[in-house]
Amino acid sequence: MAHPVFTTSGTFGNRLDVRYSTNPLEFVGVAFSVTVKPGNVLRSMAWQLAGSVLLVLVLAFCMAYQIKTIIIQKRIDRIRHEFMKNMIYEMKQPPASEPTxxxxxxxxxxxxxxxxxxxxxxxxxxxxxxxxxxxxxxxxxxxxxxxxxxxxxxxxxxxxxxxxxxxxxxxxxxxxxxxxxxxxxxxxxxxxxxxxxxxxx
CATH class of the missing domain: 1.10.10.10 (Winged helix-like DNA-binding domain superfamily/Winged helix DNA-binding domain)
Known part of the structure; x- marks a missing residue:
């Protein structure tokens, strides 16, 4: 075992077997197994997935809010334009002479x-x-x-x-x-x- 060796065993690979050499000249090594609980891995992956979904939702909300703000601003600009046009029209003065x-x-x-x-x-x-x-x-x-x-x-x-x-x-x-x-x-x-x-x- 010149280099560490990692293998998995058990149902769904829930056990990690590790072997590595401590003294290659005398062929002395160490071997041990570590039990990995799939539930912990799945839970961790679920939290990561939930965080990703939440981030996507926040980004979508921010984008929708920004688009709505732009639409409202354009509507306000259009109303302001119409108001100014109306005000200019209203300011037109009638003739100075008296009507007959x-x-x-x-x-x-x-x-x-x-x-x-x-x-x-x-x-x-x-x-x-x-x-x-x-x-x-x-x-x-x-x-x-x-x-x-x-x-x-x-x-x-x-x-x-x-x-x-x-x-x-x-x-x-x-x-x-x-x-x-x-x-x-x-x-x-x-x-x-x-x-x-x-x-x-």
Missing amino acids: EGEAIKLGETDFFYPFNELRHGSEKVIITSRQAEILRLLAARKNTLVSREELLSEVWGDDSYANSMALNVQITYLRRALKADPTVAIEAVIKKGYILKVKK
Whole structure:
């Protein structure tokens, strides 16, 4: 036995036999056996496997979180872009001259001066934004008729994105407030379809 010898024996190789030389010249050696419990080995392998699976799950969670963060950031950037575009549009000023009676669009007892973003009901005057004036112009052109959300979004905003759809709901709310002094005019919503400008006169 010039070199140590290792062999296994027993069921599933659960015993390790070791032989090595202590004095090669006199052929003196040592031999012994070590019992290896398969359960310990399997338990160790199971812990290693569980640790690997846990690590993979943590990495997958981190990757999913990162992707979700990127998607949310892109959505925020898109909403911010739409908001800035809307703000620029709203800041457009109407002409400085005074409106004339011939320029009015009659809506019940209210006169709507589209070029001036102005509503007049008796002695009461309400200034609306350019965006609201565009919406009201489209509704007034088809009184008592449904105007679809898609058409309003396409004509006023240019696309029917989620942010613009929410903005349309807000602008309709403001228009209703602007028209509340006139009981002959109302903007009615048809769920998921559009809006109708109801005019009694």
